[in-house]
Amino acid sequence: MTTDPGPELARATDLSGATALVTGAASGIGYACAARLATAGCAVHLVDLDRPSVLRAASELDGHPHVADLTEESAIGRLPTEVDVLVNSAGIQHVAPIHEFPAELFTRIQHLMVTAPFLLIRHCLPHMYARGWGRVVNMSSVHGLRASPNKSAYVAAKHGLEGLSKVTALEGARHGVTSNCVDPGYVRTPLLEGQLAAQAEANGITEDEVADRVFLHHSAIKRLIEPEEVAEVVGWLCGPGSDHLTGTSIPIDGAWTAH
Numbered sequence: 001m002t003t004d005p006g007p008e009l010a011r012a013t014d015l016s017g018a019t020a021l022v023t024g025a026a027s028g029i030g031y032a033c034a035a036r037l038a039t040a041g042c043a044v045h046l047v048d049l050d051r052p053s054v055l056r057a058a059s060e061l062d063g064h065p066h067v068a069d070l071t072e073e074s075a076i077g078r079l080p081t082e083v084d085v086l087v088n089s090a091g092i093q094h095v096a097p098i099h100e101f102p103a104e105l106f107t108r109i110q111h112l113m114v115t116a117p118f119l120l121i122r123h124c125l126p127h128m129y130a131r132g133w134g135r136v137v138n139m140s141s142v143h144g145l146r147a148s149p150n151k152s153a154y155v156a157a158k159h160g161l162e163g164l165s166k167v168t169a170l171e172g173a174r175h176g177v178t179s180n181c182v183d184p185g186y187v188r189t190p191l192l193e194g195q196l197a198a199q200a201e202a203n204g205i206t207e208d209e210v211a212d213r214v215f216l217h218h219s220a221i222k223r224l225i226e227p228e229e230v231a232e233v234v235g236w237l238c239g240p241g242s243d244h245l246t247g248t249s250i251p252i253d254g255a256w257t258a259h
Protein backbone atom coordinates (compact mmCIF):
# COMPACT_ATOMS: atom_id res chain seq x y z
CA MET A 1 0.00 0.00 0.00
CA THR A 2 1.33 3.45 -0.85
CA THR A 3 0.83 6.50 1.26
CA ASP A 4 -0.22 9.77 -0.32
CA PRO A 5 2.49 12.18 0.84
CA GLY A 6 -0.27 14.77 0.86
CA PRO A 7 1.26 17.84 2.36
CA GLU A 8 3.56 20.20 0.58
CA LEU A 9 6.03 19.25 3.29
CA ALA A 10 6.98 16.03 1.53
CA ARG A 11 7.92 17.96 -1.60
CA ALA A 12 9.50 20.93 0.09
CA THR A 13 13.14 21.66 -0.55
CA ASP A 14 13.46 22.73 3.07
CA LEU A 15 11.32 22.46 6.20
CA SER A 16 9.41 25.72 5.77
CA GLY A 17 5.92 25.24 7.15
CA ALA A 18 6.91 22.35 9.40
CA THR A 19 6.68 22.47 13.17
CA ALA A 20 9.41 20.85 15.26
CA LEU A 21 9.51 19.95 18.93
CA VAL A 22 12.95 19.37 20.48
CA THR A 23 13.47 18.15 24.05
CA GLY A 24 16.53 19.07 26.05
CA ALA A 25 16.67 22.10 23.77
CA ALA A 26 18.12 24.50 26.33
CA SER A 27 21.60 23.02 26.03
CA GLY A 28 24.13 21.00 24.08
CA ILE A 29 22.93 18.72 21.30
CA GLY A 30 19.23 19.61 21.76
CA TYR A 31 19.99 23.31 21.34
CA ALA A 32 22.09 22.66 18.24
CA CYS A 33 19.25 20.54 16.75
CA ALA A 34 16.70 23.27 17.49
CA ALA A 35 18.99 25.84 15.82
CA ARG A 36 19.53 23.58 12.77
CA LEU A 37 15.78 22.99 12.34
CA ALA A 38 15.02 26.70 12.79
CA THR A 39 17.56 27.47 10.05
CA ALA A 40 15.77 24.95 7.80
CA GLY A 41 12.56 26.92 8.26
CA CYS A 42 10.79 25.04 11.07
CA ALA A 43 8.76 26.73 13.75
CA VAL A 44 10.50 25.23 16.79
CA HIS A 45 9.13 24.35 20.22
CA LEU A 46 11.95 24.06 22.74
CA VAL A 47 11.23 21.87 25.79
CA ASP A 48 13.47 21.73 28.85
CA LEU A 49 13.49 21.53 32.63
CA ASP A 50 15.89 24.47 32.95
CA ARG A 51 13.65 27.55 32.87
CA PRO A 52 16.19 30.39 32.38
CA SER A 53 18.16 28.46 29.77
CA VAL A 54 15.13 27.40 27.72
CA LEU A 55 13.73 30.95 27.79
CA ARG A 56 17.10 32.28 26.57
CA ALA A 57 17.44 29.57 23.89
CA ALA A 58 13.92 30.17 22.57
CA SER A 59 14.55 33.89 22.43
CA GLU A 60 17.82 33.35 20.49
CA LEU A 61 16.11 31.03 17.98
CA ASP A 62 12.82 32.88 17.78
CA GLY A 63 11.13 29.68 19.02
CA HIS A 64 8.52 28.74 21.59
CA PRO A 65 9.77 27.80 25.07
CA HIS A 66 8.15 25.12 27.24
CA VAL A 67 9.38 24.54 30.77
CA ALA A 68 8.64 20.89 31.55
CA ASP A 69 9.98 18.03 33.64
CA LEU A 70 9.66 15.20 31.13
CA THR A 71 9.60 12.60 33.90
CA GLU A 72 6.06 13.88 34.66
CA GLU A 73 3.45 12.48 32.26
CA SER A 74 1.13 15.44 32.91
CA ALA A 75 3.83 17.83 31.61
CA ILE A 76 3.97 15.95 28.33
CA GLY A 77 0.18 16.17 27.99
CA ARG A 78 0.46 19.99 28.01
CA LEU A 79 2.87 20.14 25.05
CA PRO A 80 1.65 20.90 21.51
CA THR A 81 0.38 17.95 19.45
CA GLU A 82 0.64 19.53 15.98
CA VAL A 83 4.26 18.51 15.54
CA ASP A 84 5.80 17.31 12.25
CA VAL A 85 9.36 16.78 13.50
CA LEU A 86 10.07 15.36 16.96
CA VAL A 87 13.61 15.24 18.33
CA ASN A 88 14.00 13.44 21.68
CA SER A 89 17.28 14.74 23.07
CA ALA A 90 16.78 15.36 26.83
CA GLY A 91 19.06 13.14 28.85
CA ILE A 92 21.10 12.78 32.01
CA GLN A 93 23.99 10.54 33.00
CA HIS A 94 25.17 8.96 36.24
CA VAL A 95 28.27 6.84 36.58
CA ALA A 96 28.45 4.17 39.32
CA PRO A 97 28.83 0.42 39.51
CA ILE A 98 25.57 -1.53 39.62
CA HIS A 99 25.99 -2.60 43.24
CA GLU A 100 26.17 1.06 44.29
CA PHE A 101 23.75 2.57 41.74
CA PRO A 102 20.82 4.37 43.44
CA ALA A 103 17.64 2.56 42.35
CA GLU A 104 15.58 5.77 42.27
CA LEU A 105 18.08 7.39 39.92
CA PHE A 106 18.08 4.32 37.68
CA THR A 107 14.29 4.61 37.42
CA ARG A 108 14.42 8.37 36.75
CA ILE A 109 16.91 7.85 33.91
CA GLN A 110 14.68 5.18 32.31
CA HIS A 111 11.71 7.51 32.67
CA LEU A 112 13.45 10.50 31.08
CA MET A 113 15.22 8.60 28.30
CA VAL A 114 12.73 5.84 27.38
CA THR A 115 9.26 6.50 28.85
CA ALA A 116 9.22 10.22 27.98
CA PRO A 117 10.22 9.60 24.33
CA PHE A 118 7.49 6.91 24.16
CA LEU A 119 4.90 9.31 25.58
CA LEU A 120 6.01 12.10 23.24
CA ILE A 121 5.98 9.88 20.17
CA ARG A 122 2.47 8.71 21.14
CA HIS A 123 1.49 12.35 21.71
CA CYS A 124 2.69 13.49 18.26
CA LEU A 125 1.92 10.52 15.99
CA PRO A 126 -1.82 11.20 15.45
CA HIS A 127 -0.99 14.56 13.82
CA MET A 128 1.84 13.05 11.74
CA TYR A 129 -0.40 10.17 10.63
CA ALA A 130 -3.18 12.59 9.71
CA ARG A 131 -0.76 14.59 7.54
CA GLY A 132 0.91 11.50 6.07
CA TRP A 133 4.37 12.86 6.92
CA GLY A 134 6.51 13.03 10.01
CA ARG A 135 10.04 12.67 11.33
CA VAL A 136 11.08 11.22 14.68
CA VAL A 137 14.74 11.44 15.67
CA ASN A 138 15.88 9.85 18.92
CA MET A 139 19.18 10.97 20.41
CA SER A 140 20.78 7.70 21.38
CA SER A 141 24.52 7.15 21.82
CA VAL A 142 27.26 4.68 21.06
CA HIS A 143 26.07 3.34 24.42
CA GLY A 144 22.83 2.38 22.66
CA LEU A 145 24.92 0.03 20.52
CA ARG A 146 27.39 -1.29 23.07
CA ALA A 147 27.98 -1.31 26.82
CA SER A 148 30.46 0.32 29.17
CA PRO A 149 30.97 -0.54 32.84
CA ASN A 150 29.44 1.79 35.46
CA LYS A 151 26.81 3.15 33.03
CA SER A 152 24.02 0.63 33.66
CA ALA A 153 21.14 3.10 33.65
CA TYR A 154 22.41 5.02 30.63
CA VAL A 155 23.22 1.90 28.59
CA ALA A 156 19.88 0.28 29.49
CA ALA A 157 17.96 3.45 28.58
CA LYS A 158 19.74 3.96 25.26
CA HIS A 159 19.27 0.31 24.27
CA GLY A 160 15.56 0.72 25.14
CA LEU A 161 15.37 3.88 23.03
CA GLU A 162 16.90 2.03 20.08
CA GLY A 163 14.12 -0.58 20.29
CA LEU A 164 11.38 2.04 20.65
CA SER A 165 12.75 3.89 17.61
CA LYS A 166 12.69 0.75 15.46
CA VAL A 167 9.10 -0.12 16.42
CA THR A 168 8.07 3.48 15.65
CA ALA A 169 9.67 3.07 12.22
CA LEU A 170 7.81 -0.17 11.52
CA GLU A 171 4.44 1.26 12.55
CA GLY A 172 4.98 4.70 11.02
CA ALA A 173 6.16 3.64 7.57
CA ARG A 174 2.74 3.32 5.97
CA HIS A 175 1.83 6.77 7.35
CA GLY A 176 4.88 8.53 5.86
CA VAL A 177 6.58 8.75 9.26
CA THR A 178 10.26 7.85 9.65
CA SER A 179 12.01 7.14 12.93
CA ASN A 180 15.76 6.88 13.47
CA CYS A 181 18.37 6.97 16.19
CA VAL A 182 21.47 9.09 16.06
CA ASP A 183 24.36 7.59 18.03
CA PRO A 184 27.10 10.05 18.92
CA GLY A 185 30.39 9.30 20.62
CA TYR A 186 31.63 11.98 22.99
CA VAL A 187 30.20 15.42 22.20
CA ARG A 188 31.44 18.65 23.76
CA THR A 189 28.41 19.62 25.90
CA PRO A 190 27.68 20.42 29.58
CA LEU A 191 26.68 16.74 30.08
CA LEU A 192 30.13 15.66 28.93
CA GLU A 193 31.85 18.31 31.02
CA GLY A 194 30.13 16.80 34.10
CA GLN A 195 31.49 13.35 33.19
CA LEU A 196 34.98 14.78 32.57
CA ALA A 197 35.04 16.37 36.01
CA ALA A 198 33.67 13.24 37.75
CA GLN A 199 36.15 10.89 36.08
CA ALA A 200 39.07 13.26 36.68
CA GLU A 201 38.23 13.32 40.39
CA ALA A 202 37.62 9.56 40.61
CA ASN A 203 40.90 8.69 38.87
CA GLY A 204 43.10 11.49 40.27
CA ILE A 205 44.00 12.82 36.79
CA THR A 206 43.27 16.05 34.92
CA GLU A 207 40.23 16.58 32.71
CA ASP A 208 42.49 16.79 29.64
CA GLU A 209 43.97 13.41 30.55
CA VAL A 210 40.47 11.94 30.92
CA ALA A 211 39.54 13.29 27.48
CA ASP A 212 42.68 11.82 25.87
CA ARG A 213 42.79 8.47 27.66
CA VAL A 214 39.11 7.68 28.09
CA PHE A 215 36.86 9.68 25.78
CA LEU A 216 39.08 9.81 22.71
CA HIS A 217 40.67 6.41 23.23
CA HIS A 218 38.07 4.71 21.00
CA SER A 219 37.81 7.44 18.37
CA ALA A 220 39.94 7.31 15.23
CA ILE A 221 39.37 11.08 14.96
CA LYS A 222 41.15 12.40 18.02
CA ARG A 223 38.90 15.29 18.92
CA LEU A 224 35.57 15.65 20.68
CA ILE A 225 32.49 15.96 18.45
CA GLU A 226 30.80 19.36 18.27
CA PRO A 227 27.00 19.51 18.88
CA GLU A 228 26.52 21.15 15.46
CA GLU A 229 28.03 18.08 13.77
CA VAL A 230 25.31 15.93 15.35
CA ALA A 231 22.62 18.48 14.48
CA GLU A 232 23.68 18.41 10.83
CA VAL A 233 22.84 14.68 10.63
CA VAL A 234 19.51 15.34 12.38
CA GLY A 235 18.69 18.09 9.87
CA TRP A 236 19.50 15.74 7.01
CA LEU A 237 17.30 12.97 8.50
CA CYS A 238 14.41 15.44 8.63
CA GLY A 239 14.97 16.93 5.20
CA PRO A 240 13.87 15.92 1.72
CA GLY A 241 15.08 12.66 0.22
CA SER A 242 15.19 10.79 3.53
CA ASP A 243 11.89 8.87 3.12
CA HIS A 244 13.54 5.44 2.94
CA LEU A 245 15.95 6.09 5.75
CA THR A 246 14.00 4.68 8.67
CA GLY A 247 14.52 2.18 11.46
CA THR A 248 18.25 2.88 11.41
CA SER A 249 20.88 3.95 13.91
CA ILE A 250 23.57 6.32 12.68
CA PRO A 251 26.81 6.40 14.66
CA ILE A 252 28.65 9.75 14.69
CA ASP A 253 31.65 8.42 16.51
CA GLY A 254 34.92 8.80 14.60
CA ALA A 255 34.85 5.07 13.73
CA TRP A 256 34.56 4.00 17.40
CA THR A 257 31.95 1.33 16.59
CA ALA A 258 33.97 0.23 13.53
CA HIS A 259 36.49 -1.43 15.88
Ligand SMILES: NC(=O)c1ccc[n+]([C@@H]2O[C@H](COP(=O)([O-])OP(=O)(O)OC[C@H]3O[C@@H](n4cnc5c(N)ncnc54)[C@H](O)[C@@H]3O)[C@@H](O)[C@H]2O)c1
Nearest residue numbers: 024027028029048049069070089090091141186187189191
Ligand atom coordinates in the same frame (compact mmCIF):
# COMPACT_ATOMS: atom_id res chain seq x y z
N1 LIG B 1 27.42 14.79 25.23
C1 LIG B 1 27.72 13.58 24.78
O1 LIG B 1 28.88 13.17 24.72
C2 LIG B 1 26.61 12.68 24.28
C3 LIG B 1 26.98 11.55 23.54
C4 LIG B 1 25.99 10.69 23.06
C5 LIG B 1 24.66 10.97 23.32
N2 LIG B 1 24.33 12.06 24.06
C6 LIG B 1 22.90 12.27 24.30
O2 LIG B 1 22.51 13.52 23.77
C7 LIG B 1 21.41 14.03 24.51
C8 LIG B 1 21.70 15.45 24.91
O3 LIG B 1 22.86 15.45 25.73
P1 LIG B 1 23.79 16.75 25.88
O4 LIG B 1 25.18 16.26 25.92
O5 LIG B 1 23.39 17.79 24.90
O6 LIG B 1 23.41 17.17 27.38
P2 LIG B 1 23.09 18.58 28.05
O7 LIG B 1 23.21 18.34 29.51
O8 LIG B 1 23.88 19.66 27.42
O9 LIG B 1 21.56 18.78 27.65
C9 LIG B 1 20.55 17.97 28.18
C10 LIG B 1 19.34 18.83 28.43
O10 LIG B 1 18.29 17.97 28.96
C11 LIG B 1 17.59 18.71 29.94
N3 LIG B 1 16.91 17.83 30.88
C12 LIG B 1 17.47 17.03 31.82
N4 LIG B 1 16.51 16.43 32.55
C13 LIG B 1 15.32 16.87 32.06
C14 LIG B 1 13.96 16.62 32.41
N5 LIG B 1 13.64 15.81 33.45
N6 LIG B 1 12.99 17.22 31.70
C15 LIG B 1 13.31 18.06 30.68
N7 LIG B 1 14.57 18.34 30.31
C16 LIG B 1 15.56 17.75 31.00
C17 LIG B 1 18.68 19.52 30.64
O11 LIG B 1 18.14 20.61 31.36
C18 LIG B 1 19.58 19.93 29.48
O12 LIG B 1 19.21 21.19 28.96
C19 LIG B 1 21.22 13.09 25.71
O13 LIG B 1 20.15 12.21 25.45
C20 LIG B 1 22.53 12.34 25.77
O14 LIG B 1 22.38 11.06 26.33
C21 LIG B 1 25.27 12.92 24.53
